[in-house]
Amino acid sequence: MSIRNKLITILLICSIVPMVFVGALSFWNAKSALENLRIAELNSITDLKAKKVADFFAERKKDILVVQAYPDIKRNVSRLADCPDNISDPIYRPIKNELDRVLKGFQSVYNFLNVILANSKGKIVYVLDESGASEYLCNYLPVSLEKRFEKGKDRVFFSNIYASPSAEDQFAMLVAAPAHSLEGKIVGTIAYEIIMTPIYDLIQDSTGLGQT
Numbered sequence: 001m002s003i004r005n006k007l008i009t010i011l012l013i014c015s016i017v018p019m020v021f022v023g024a025l026s027f028w029n030a031k032s033a034l035e036n037l038r039i040a041e042l043n044s045i046t047d048l049k050a051k052k053v054a055d056f057f058a059e060r061k062k063d064i065l066v067v068q069a070y071p072d073i074k075r076n077v078s079r080l081a082d083c084p085d086n087i088s089d090p091i092y093r094p095i096k097n098e099l100d101r102v103l104k105g106f107q108s109v110y111n112f113l114n115v116i117l118a119n120s121k122g123k124i125v126y127v128l129d130e131s132g133a134s135e136y137l138c139n140y141l142p143v144s145l146e147k148r149f150e151k152g153k154d155r156v157f158f159s160n161i162y163a164s165p166s167a168e169d170q171f172a173m174l175v176a177a178p179a180h181s182l183e184g185k186i187v188g189t190i191a192y193e194i195i196m197t198p199i200y201d202l203i204q205d206s207t208g209l210g211q212t
Contacts, residue, residue: 038210045208052202060194061156063110064177068190072102077117077188078181080125096126103128113164113172114193116141117179122189136165141176141189161196171196 067073076099080092103115107128117126122141156177164172176191 041208049202049205053199056199056202057158060158060175063106063112064156064175064190064192067103067106067110067115067192068177068179070102070106071182072098073190074180074182076102077179077190078185080117080119080188099126100128110192111194112192113195116174116191116193118189118191120186120188125188141191159191164193164195171200 076095080095080099099117103112106112107115113129115126115128116124116136118124118141124136124139124141127136156175159174159176161171161173164170172193172195174191174193176189178186179188179190181187
């Protein structure tokens with residue numbers, strides 16, 4: 001190869017190598033910037049969804065605290081706790097009717113599926129939704145709730161998720177808190193059933209997540 005050709009080859013190599021290096025560096029920088037931007041967007045979506053989930057359960061907690069503090073609830077829950085275990089007893093029906101009246105008002109506001117009351121032994125003595133009452137009445141609260149209440153009787157707890165007998169093909173959860181008498185004595189447990197569809201819809205919503 002002539003000296004002229006060698007010089008041209010060397011010059012070409014000296015020109016091409018930096019161009020390739022700069023091009024590759026620019027590509028990787030752009031790729032990294034796009035990935036970081038996309039990850040930041042996904043983290044923002046995650047944070048927003050996490051906040052919405054937290055807000056959902058915080059609202060449900062507030063709901064049960066309102067129901068728990070209502071004087072008519074306290075009075076009738078206390079009367080119900082003193083009733084015989086046999087729910088067919090004549091004493092039971094007037095108390096249930098009064099609770100139905102009050103709790104149906106709350107149900108229309110807070111969209112409960114159902115409301116359940118248990119006595120101090122954990123035995124369920126009242127169910128708002130009579131169509132699904134046989135699934136609950138005279139049975140006991142889930143063990144997961146009973147054990148939680150043993151650790152802290154002034155707190156609000158959420159049960160495991162289960163297939164709801166009150167809503168066909170739907171999953172639900174119980175939100176529970178201690179039931180107090182007007183004197184402040186714990187006389188049982190009050191729990192309401194919430195449908196999990198809003199949470200599932202939120203989690204499964206793929207808006208903003210792209211194609212992958």
